[in-house]
Amino acid sequence: MNVIEQSLEFIAPQKINLRIDASVLKHFSSNVQRRWWDREAGGQLFARIDGDRWNITLATGPRPTDFRSRFGFRANRQVERAEINRLFQDGLHYVGDWHTHPENVPHPSQADIRSISEIVDQSTHTLAGFTMVIVGRAPIPQGLWISFHGIGGSYSSLAPKQSSH
Secondary structure, three states, rough: HHHHHHEEEEEEHHEEEEEEHHHHHHHHOOOOOOOOOOOOOOEEEEEEEOOOEEEEEEEEEOOOOOEOOEEEEEHHHHHHHHHHEEEEEEEEEEEEEEEEOOOOOOOOOHHHHHEEEEEEEOOOOOOOOOEEEEEEOOOOOOOOOEEEOOOOOOOOOOOOOOOOO
């Protein structure tokens, strides 16, 4: 079965069970930079949280007001703040950001690490940290970088849990 037709599960620090829905994986796949002229895309990740279970059910973006180039993406933070407030009213929690890279197996740049670390430290929240997803050109899950970023700049890269099937 195609991985995009299934969800992916991870164990993040502090024993957080992180699940990414198939609809979110499809959204990532639809924004892959397949051609040399494709620009980076990105947005926010939203989850339903039940204790230590985070189910990421929505990935937003990209938006017309975001800055996008071949090797760069900068979200419109004002629009994102409004999105966070609106979706929170529907029971969805902001849990991180995603963006694409024009490489097969993506790795974060120092700017990527700095950006998500600043978001974790400067946001008002009660979570242990936030997730960053970088989408490359290789098929999912090989084409994903997924990491969990805690308060104070610590982070861990995450690997999918092995299926019990």
